[in-house]
Amino acid sequence: MWTIIGTSKFCATVRFGVVKRPLASLFTCSRAMAKSKFEYVRCFETDDTCLRNCYIVVRLDGRNFHKFAEQHKFTKPNDNRALGLMTRSARSVMEELEDVVIAYGQSDEFSFVFKRSTTWFKRRASKLMTHVTSQFSSSYVFYWKEFFGEQPLLYPPGFDGRVVLYPSNRNLRDYLSWRQADCHINNLYNTVFWTLVQKGGLTTAQAEERLKRTLAAEKNEILFSEFSINYNTEALLHRKGTALIWEKTEETITKRMKLPNEEEEKDVNVTRSRKRVQAHHCDIIGETFWEEHPDILEDDG
Template identity: 85%
Template sequence: MLILNTRVVSGCTKTLVRSLNHSSRAMAKSKFEYVRQFETDDTCLRNCYIVVRLDGRNFHKFSEKHNFAKPNDNRALGLMTRSAQSVMEELEDVVIAYGQSDEFSFVFKRTSTWFKRRASKLMTHVASQFSSSYVFYWKEYFAEQPLLYPPGFDGRVVLYPSNRNLRDYLSWRQADCHVNNLYNTSFWTLIQKGGLTTIQAEERLKGTLAADKNEILFSDFDINYNNEPTLLRKGTTLIWEKRDEAVTKMVKLPNEEEQKEVTVTRGRKRVCPHHCDIIGDQFWEEHPDILERDDC
C-alpha cells in the first residue's frame, strides 16, 4: 500500500510521509519518557565567549610514575600542545587556546552555536577529544616510556561577556605560568645543583618574592631566568593562521599530450603555536581577527 501511494502527486506523498513519521514517533514514546523532564537547561548565555578549561587530574602522581623530567619535561609539554591542536582541529569554533603545565583553556568564539551552546556537551567533547588524543599521541613523545595507566582531566566552563574580560582571563593564566615556573625552576635548581633536600628547598624559598628567586638563581647558580625558554616562561598559545603550502599535482598543460608534475602554492588554515606575551597589546594587534567586536 505504501509503495503504491508514493507514486501519487508529490505534495500528497510528502503529507503521507510526514503523517507516518509522526505516527512512528508517537508509537515510540513510552511511559518512562517523563524522566527527560529532570534534565537541566545548561545553555550558555548568548554573546559571551565560552571558555572550557581542562586540568590534569592528580598529575603530580602521574608525572612521577612516568618519570617526567623536573622542573619541566619538554616531551610532556609537547604532548599537551599536540592534544590541544587536535581539539581545535575537531572544533573549528575554538579561536584561541592557551596552555601551561598540565592545563589548557579553549576559547569558543562569542557567536558559536556548536552543540546549541550546551555547557555539558562542549565540556565533555573537549575533555574526551583531549584525553583520547593524549593517549593516541603518547608514543610520539614518550617512545621509551610506556603509558602505565590512563590520564584523567577535569573540566569547567566559564563565560566572559567582553573582550577585556577574556583578555584578563588569559593574562591571569599566563601570569600563573610565570609564577609557577619561576618557583619550580628555583626549587629544583636548589635540589639538583644546590644539593638541598625537598624540605630544605621549601624552607629556602618560603616567603620569597619573585625578585628573591631571581637573585637566588643568578647569584648562586649563574642562571638568568629571563634567558629561560619562552615556552616555559610564557606557555603556549594556539591560534588559527593561514599558511602557504606547496602541493605537487599531475596536470595536463595546453598543447601537451602527457601530464606533468606542477607545484602549486595554496593557502590553508592551520593551528599554529606561539610562545609569546599575551598580556600586552602587541599580540592582539598582530592578530585582530581573534576577538569579536564588543558591540556585536
C-alpha cells in the same frame, strides 16, 4: 481506497468512516514509534545553554597529575616531552572543533576559547565540556608514543573540565593574562626550587623552607647569585606557556593534470592557502600579540 476529505486537530474524516485517533498517528515514523510512557524522565534534564554573545572558555586540568608525573618520571622542573604532548592534544581539539579561536596551556592545564558567536552543540555547556575533555584525553593517550617513545604509559590520565563565560574582549584577555601570570609565578618557583635541590644539594623540605615568603626578585637573585642562572634567558615555552591560534599558511603540492593546449598530463606545482593551528610562546598580556592577530577577537559592539 481511503481518501482524507476533512481534518481537525484530533481526528481525520475519511470516506467510508471516521478515524477516531489523532491525525498524527496516521503518519508514524520511527521516532514517534520510539515514544513511551517513560519519556517523561526527560523533564528532569536541566537547560545548560550558554548565554549568547559571550566567549565560552573550557578549561582542562590534569587530575592528580603530581602523582602521574612522579610515576612516569617527568623531568623536573619542566619535561618538554610532556609539554609537547599537551600541546599536540590541544591541537587535536582545535582541529576537531574549529570554532576554538585560541587555546592557551601551561603545565597540566589548557584553556580553549570558543568564539562568541559559536553555535556548536547549540551552545550547551555539558556538550562542549565533555567533547573537549574526551577529545583531549584520548589524544593524550593516542600520541603518547610520539613523545615518550618506548616508555610505557602505566595508566590512563584523567582531566577535569569547567566552563566559564566571558562577555567582553577585556574580560577574556584578563582571563588569559591571569593564566599566563600563573605560568610565570609557578615556573619561577619551580625553577628555583629544583635548582636548589638538583644543584644546591638541598632536600625538598629544605628548599621549600628556603623559599618561604620570598618575593620574585629574591628568587631571581638566588638563581643569579648562587647558580649564575638568568631567569630571563630560560626557555619561552617554560616562562610564557603555549598559545595556539589559527593562521593561514601557503603550501605547495604537486598535482598531475592536463593543461590547456597540452596533449599529455604533467606534474604541476599548485600553491594554496590553508588555515593551520600554529603554536606561539610569547607574551599575551601586552598589546603586541593582539595587534598582530586581530582576527582572534570579535568586536564588542
